[in-house]
Amino acid sequence: MADTESPTQTKAPSEPSNGEDDIIRIIAMHKWFGEFHVLKNINLSVKTRERIVICGPSGSGKSTLIRCINRLEEHQKGQIIVDGIELTNDLKNIDLIRREVGIVFQHFNLFPHLTVLENLTLGPIWVRKTPKKEAEELAMKYLERVKIPEQAAKFPGQLSGGQQQRVAIARSLCMNPKVMLFDEPTSALDPEMIKEVLDVMVALAESGMTMLVVTHEMGFAKTVADSVIFMDEGEIIEENEPHEFFNNPRHDRTKMFLSQILHH
Amino acid sequence: MTPGKTEGPITVTEDGGYLPGTHPDLPPPSSVHGPVHWIKVNLFGSVTETALTLVAAYFLYSAITFLVGWMFVDAAFTGESRKDCRAVATGACWAFIGNRFSLFIYGFYPEPERWRVDLSFVLLILAMVPVLFDRMPQRSKALIYTCLYPFIAAWLLVGGFGLEQVSTDQFGGLMLNVVIGVTGIAFSLPIGIVLALGRQSQLPIVRILCVSFIEIIRGVPLITLLFVAAVMLSYFVPPGTNFDLLVRMLIMVTLFASGYMAEVIRGGLQAIPNGQYEAADAMGLKYWQSMRLIVLPQALKISIPGIVNTFIALYKDTTLVIVIGRLDILGIGNSSLADTKWQGLSTEVYVFVAFFFFVSCFAMSRYSLWLEKKLHTGH
Numbered sequence: 001m002a003d004t005e006s007p008t009q010t011k012a013p014s015e016p017s018n019g020e021d022d023i024i025r026i027i028a029m030h031k032w033f034g035e036f037h038v039l040k041n042i043n044l045s046v047k048t049r050e051r052i053v054i055c056g057p058s059g060s061g062k063s064t065l066i067r068c069i070n071r072l073e074e075h076q077k078g079q080i081i082v083d084g085i086e087l088t089n090d091l092k093n094i095d096l097i098r099r100e101v102g103i104v105f106q107h108f109n110l111f112p113h114l115t116v117l118e119n120l121t122l123g124p125i126w127v128r129k130t131p132k133k134e135a136e137e138l139a140m141k142y143l144e145r146v147k148i149p150e151q152a153a154k155f156p157g158q159l160s161g162g163q164q165q166r167v168a169i170a171r172s173l174c175m176n177p178k179v180m181l182f183d184e185p186t187s188a189l190d191p192e193m194i195k196e197v198l199d200v201m202v203a204l205a206e207s208g209m210t211m212l213v214v215t216h217e218m219g220f221a222k223t224v225a226d227s228v229i230f231m232d233e234g235e236i237i238e239e240n241e242p243h244e245f246f247n248n249p250r251h252d253r254t255k256m257f258l259s260q261i262l263h264h
Numbered sequence: 265m266t267p268g269k270t271e272g273p274i275t276v277t278e279d280g281g282y283l284p285g286t287h288p289d290l291p292p293p294s295s296v297h298g299p300v301h302w303i304k305v306n307l308f309g310s311v312t313e314t315a316l317t318l319v320a321a322y323f324l325y326s327a328i329t330f331l332v333g334w335m336f337v338d339a340a341f342t343g344e345s346r347k348d349c350r351a352v353a354t355g356a357c358w359a360f361i362g363n364r365f366s367l368f369i370y371g372f373y374p375e376p377e378r379w380r381v382d383l384s385f386v387l388l389i390l391a392m393v394p395v396l397f398d399r400m401p402q403r404s405k406a407l408i409y410t411c412l413y414p415f416i417a418a419w420l421l422v423g424g425f426g427l428e429q430v431s432t433d434q435f436g437g438l439m440l441n442v443v444i445g446v447t448g449i450a451f452s453l454p455i456g457i458v459l460a461l462g463r464q465s466q467l468p469i470v471r472i473l474c475v476s477f478i479e480i481i482r483g484v485p486l487i488t489l490l491f492v493a494a495v496m497l498s499y500f501v502p503p504g505t506n507f508d509l510l511v512r513m514l515i516m517v518t519l520f521a522s523g524y525m526a527e528v529i530r531g532g533l534q535a536i537p538n539g540q541y542e543a544a545d546a547m548g549l550k551y552w553q554s555m556r557l558i559v560l561p562q563a564l565k566i567s568i569p570g571i572v573n574t575f576i577a578l579y580k581d582t583t584l585v586i587v588i589g590r591l592d593i594l595g596i597g598n599s600s601l602a603d604t605k606w607q608g609l610s611t612e613v614y615v616f617v618a619f620f621f622f623v624s625c626f627a628m629s630r631y632s633l634w635l636e637k638k639l640h641t642g643h
Contacts, residue, residue, distance in 0.1 A: 072542050098548040109539035113561050113641055122557060127548040155641035175547065 023048045023179055023210055024069060029078030031061075031068060038064050039075070040234045046179070051211045053221040053242075056231035057257060062214045063106075065231070066181045069212070070101040083178060099127060102172030106184040108164045110156035116143070116167050117152040123175045135174075142170040146200050162193030166200050173204075180204065182213040216261060222246060230254045335615075345605040360606045361616050368596050368616075371436015377428060381439050384420040387413060388446065396631065414450065417443075432510035436591045438620065443510075444592075445579040445624075448517045452578065453571065455518065456525025457564075461555065463530055474526070481523030487587055489516040494588040513585060521578040528574055532567035533559065565639045572632035576625045593617055 024046040031039040038061045046052055054062045067073040068080060071087055071094045080087040082097045111119050120139035124130040130138070143149040146166040148159075156164050165185055172180060182201065186194045198220050205211055205224045215221070221228050221242055228245040230238045230253075238245070238254045249255045282288070307317045338355030340348070341362065349357035361368070370378050391413035394406035421443070423429040435443065462474035481489075493512035501507045536559055544554035564571070586595040597613040600606065 070546055072546060095548055095550075098546060101546075103546045105539060105543065107537075107539055109537075109543035111540065111543070111558055111562075113565065113639070123547040123549075126553050126557065157641055171547075 021047055023083055024212075025079070025081040026069075027079040027081075029068070029075050029080060031064060031073065031075045031077075038234050039068070042078070042236060044229070044236065044239075046210060046212065048178070048210055049208050051205050051209075051224055051226050052213070052229060053225040053227075054212065054214045054229045054231060055216060055218070055221065055257070055261075056237075059233075060231040061234040062231050063183050066103070066183055066212050066214055069179075069181060070098050070103055072103070099175060100178045101181060102175055102177035102179070103181040103183065104165070104168050104172055104185045106187050108156070108161075108168045108188075110164055110168055110171070112156050115153055115155055116148075116159070119156065119167060120171050120174045123171070128175065138174055139170070142173045143167075145173070145203070146170045147196075160193060161189045162196045165189065165193075165197045169197075169200055169204070179210045179212065182211065182215065184214050184216070186215065186217055218246070218261065230257065232257070346607060346609060356612050356615075357606075357609055358612065360600075360609050360612055363606075364596070364600050367437060367600070368593055369438045371440055371591060371596060372434045373436070373439065374428075374430060374434065377423075377430055380420045380423075380427070380430075384417045385439075385442070387416060387420075388442075414447070432508055435510060437596050438593045440585065440590060440592045441579070441582045444514060444517055444582040444585065447514045448521050448578045448582075449575050451518045452521035452525045452574070455522035456529055457560065459522060459526035460529035460533060463526065464533060478523045478526050481519055482527070486517070486520050486581055487584055489520055490584060490588050492516065509588070510590075513588070513590070517578065517581070520581075521574055524574045524577075525571065528567050528570035529563060531570060532563035532565075535566050536562055565636070568632050568636050568639075572628055576628055579624060579628070580621055593620060 022045040024044070026042050026044040029039060029042040030037070042065060044065075054065065056062050064073055068075050068087075069082065075087075083100050085093050085096055087093060087097060110116075111122070114122065117136065117139055120142065121132065121135040124135040124138060125132055140149055140152065143152055146169055148163055148166055151159060151163060151167070156167065159167065169185075185201070186197050189197060194217070198217060201211075201213070201220065202224055213220070213225075225242045227239055228242050229236055230245070230249075230251070232253050238249065238251050240250075245254075246258065249258055308314045334355040336355075338353050339358055340350075340353040340355070341358050343349045343352070343357070343359035344363070346357060346360070349359055366375075366378070370381055373381055391410040394400055394403050394410055400406065419425060419427070421430065421435070422432065459474045459478055462470045463478065465471045465474070490513060493516040494509060497507060497512050540558055540562065541554065544558045549557065583592055583594045585592050586598070591599060594617050597617050601610055601613060
C-alpha cells in the first residue's frame with residue numbers, strides 16, 4: 001500500500017548487536033486476517049530488560065503484533081523467535097513460549113468464578129505443577145507487590161477496574177515470565193484508576209522486567225521506555241528512544257499522530 | 265408496623281439544609297415502602313384494580329375451600345372398596361391409594377426382596393449428597409462412592425452375586441421412574457458436555473459426528489426411540505443373546521436427553537467471552553485443563569436453568585415407558601382403575617401421580633435456584 005513512503009524503518013541504535021541476548025526476535029513477519037494484510041514486514045528485536053512502548057492509531061496492528069508473540073494470533077510469514085525458541089505450529093514450542101511470556105489484557109480477563117487468590121495460583125499449580133501451598137505463598141507475594149493483598153479472598157467482580165487490572169498483572173507475574181506483554185492495560189479504566197495501574201507497571205519496569213507495552217499513556221512512555229515504536233496501517237513506521245521520538249519525530253505520520261494525541 | 269409515624273429521631277432541619285459534604289444517609293420516607301403501602305399501590309390502586317382484586321379473592325377462596333374440602337375434610341382414608349369410602353365421606357377416596365401403595369412404589373418387584381429397593385434408594389440419597397453440596401468435608405472420597413453407586417444399585421436391584429436374581433420385567437411403579445430418571449440424568453450431563461464441546465471442535469470429523477448425532481436425536485420423538493429400543497435393536501444384536509429391554513430403554517432415554525443437554529450447554533459455552541479462552545491459553549493451560557478449570561464451570565453455571573429444565577422434562581418423560589408395555593407409576597395407576605372394587609376413582613389416581621411428579625420436579629427446580637444463587641460471584 002505504502003510503497004512510496006519507504007516502509008523500511010529507522011532502526012533503533014540497538015540494531016547492530018544482532019546477538020544472542022535478544023529475548024525476542026521478529027524477522028520479516030507478515031500476518032493476514034483473511035484477505036486483510038494486518039501486519040507487513042515487521043522486524044523487531046527486544047533485549048532482556050528492555051522496555052518498549054508501541055503506539056499508533058487504532059487499527060494499526062499494535063495489539064495484533066504483541067498477540068503474535070505468544071501465539072494468541074498466528075503469523076503467516078516470517079519468523080518469531082522467543083528466548084531461542086521459534087514459534088511454529090509445534091504445540092510444544094507454543095507451550096514453552098507461553099510459559100515464558102505473560103500478557104495483560106485491556107479487559108483484564110480475570111476468571112470471574114474464581115477468587116483473586118485462585119486466579120493467581122491456577123497457572124503455577126496446573127502449568128508449573130507447584131504445590132498448592134507454595135503457589136499460595138507466591139500469589140500473596142505478588143499481591144503484596146501490586147498492593148492489594150487484602151483482596152485475596154474476594155471475587156474479581158467485587159473489585160474496582162484498577163484493582164482488577166493489578167490482579168491481572170500479579171496473575172501474569174506468578175508464572176515467573178521472562179517477558180511481559182501489555183495490551184492497552186489502562187484503556188478500559190476510569191481516569192482515577194489509571195495511575196494505580198501505571199504505578200505498578202513503573203515499579204515492574206524498575207525491577208528489570210522485559211516489557212512490551214501497547215499504550216496511549218505517553219507519560220509512561222517518556223519516563224519508562226527504552227524505545228518507542230510508532231505503527232500505522234500494519235507497519236512499523238518509526239522506532240526511536242523516547243526523547244527523540246517525542247521531540248524530534250522523523251515521519252510525517254508520526255508527527256500527525258503525536259499532534260493529535262498530545263494536544264487535545 | 266405503623267409507617268407514617270417513624271420520623272421522630274431523624275433531624276431533618278426546618279429549612280431543609282445541610283452544609284455541602286455533610287448530608288447524612290437518610291432512610292426513605294415511610295410512605296413509599298412497607299406492606300400497607302404495597303397493598304395500597306398493587307391491590308387497591310384504582311376502582312378497576314379494587315374490583316379485580318375482590319373478584320380474584322373470591323375465586324381463590326372458593327377454589328381453595330373446595331380443594332381442601334375434597335382432599336382432606338371430606339376425604340376417606342380407610343376402607344376396602346369404593347363403597348366403603350362413599351359410606352363415610354363424599355370427597356376423595358384415598359383408601360384406594362393406600363390400599364395399592366406398595367404396588368405404586370415397587371411395581372411387581374417380589375415382596376421379600378423389596379428391602380433391596382429401599383436400600384438402593386437410601387444409598388442414592390447418600391450418593392447425591394457430595395454432588396449437590398460441594399462444601400462437604402471429605403468430598404473427593406465421597407465422590408468415589410458416588411461414581412460406584414450405579415454399579416451398587418444395579419447389583420442390588422437386579423441381583424446375582426449372592427442376591428436372588430430379579431428380572432427387570434418385574435420393575436415397575438415409582439421405582440421404575442426413579443431408575444430411568446436417575447440414570448438418564450446422571451449420564452446425559454457428561455455425554456451432553458462432550459457433545460457440546462465436540463460440536464465446537466476444530467477437528468471436522470469430530471464436529472460432523474457430534475452435529476449429526478445431536479440433530480438426529482432431537483429430530484425424532486422419544487416415543488419413536490423407545491419403539492426402536494423395544495423392537496429394532498434386537499435385529500442388531502446376534503440372535504440368541506438377550507439384550508435387556510430395560511437397558512435398551514435406559515440407553516435411549518439417556519441419548520435423547522444428551523442431545524438436548526448438548527444444545528443447552530452449547531448456549532452456555534457461547535456466552536463465555538473470548539478473553540477467557542485467551543487468558544487460559546496465554547497462561548499455558550492445555551485444552552482439557554482450560555475447559556475443566558475455566559470454561560465449563562462458567563458455561564455450566566449459565567446453563568443451570570436449561571440443564572434443570574432438561575432434567576425435569578426427562579424425569580416426566582419416564583412415564584412414556586408405558587408405550588412399550590412397562591408399568592411405571594402412571595401405568596400402575598391406569599391399570600388399577602380396571603379393578604371393579606375401585607371403579608370411578610381416576611381423579612384420585614391422577615392427583616396422586618401428579619403430586620409425586622410435582623414434588624420431585626419442584627425440588628429440582630428449588631435446588632437449581634439455590635445453586636445459581638450460591639455460584640453467583642459478581643458485583
